[in-house]
Amino acid sequence: MLPIYICEDDEKIRAAQREYLEKLILIEGYDMEIVLCSGHPQEVLQAVKESARRGIYFLDIELKGEPMDGFGLGQEIRKLDSRGFLVYVTAFQDLAFETFRYHLEALDYIVKGNPDKLKAGIRHCLQVITERMRKEKGDEREFFSVKVMDVVKHIPVDEIVFFETAGRTHRIELHAQSDRIDFIGSMQELEEKLGERFLRVHRAYLVNTDQIAELDLKNREILMKNGEKCMFSRGMKGVLLDKM
Structure with a gap:
């Protein structure tokens, strides 16, 4: 089962992401679970260290009042989970190119201003991840x-x-x-x-x-x-x- 981590500094958006992800997992029967929903990057890193499993990460970029932003968090996650799925969820569309500059190999970049587009982006990411995992199980090395x-x-x-x-x-x-x-x-x-x-x-x-x-x-x-x-x-x- 793939663990899902959410790091978002806006409490309402964080709750909305969690609620929609839980519905998708239930309806589609995805082999996934939300293990942490937090506004603090250090909490996410600690949970990833303790888990040592490949995960899915929905990360905000602008983490106000925190020692690192979403890109810094992504870099630290990559040290712990080199094969995990990074998804950036942010209000700033023009920051998308930064994921390439940081060599983060992000799966997707979702702009969260429009609730319907946010849901569509999350749904698309889970579909892509599920398909990748299905293909990997057929020929993936252990x-x-x-x-x-x-x-x-x-x-x-x-x-x-x-x-x-x-x-x-x-x-x-x-x-x-x-x-x-x-x-x-x-x-x-x-x-x-x-x-x-x-x-x-x-x-x-x-x-x-x-x-x-x-x-x-x-x-x-x-x-x-x-x-x-x-x-x-x-x-x-x-x-x-x-x-x-």
Whole structure:
């Protein structure tokens, strides 16, 4: 389910947006939910950090009395949710080009002066998002999302080679084809989340079986396709041979 965030400094407009979005979600049966409706950008950022999910963001540009405007908020959201859908809702039509200057890749820019046009713009955005999500589910690569400090990273699952314990309590190191990421986590939780493609071959290693190049049965080592090696326990020999 896609979370929806609204950041609008005008209380009446904010309430109207929420009401119309709730009606659309109910009538059309969209797999979406409004999780936050606020006039404060910091509240939105905190909620996005805690969620770590791809979201939909309806953002006002002129946020009076706040430390950042809608463009600044969009930039911060992009650091946390690089694949989210940004929609700018504002009274100033001539500011539309600014979304390109800030490299925000906004989905749409809606002028809110006319209630009917505002509703039409919101309806169009949800239709576009729904269609994109439908197409992506047909051929989209599966992503693993991990929170590192205040940034959420999305790594294609097929590019993950293995996970290993990093020698410190609750620290995990993800080895991908072109990256290494150290984060707080649990091997058991990863094993349950990632499914049968990933195999706990040793208490210190969780490997992507699609990334295995060869087995060294004598030394109980797995050579991965990226050239790195992982140990495997004696009891995993038969399981690994079945996977090859």
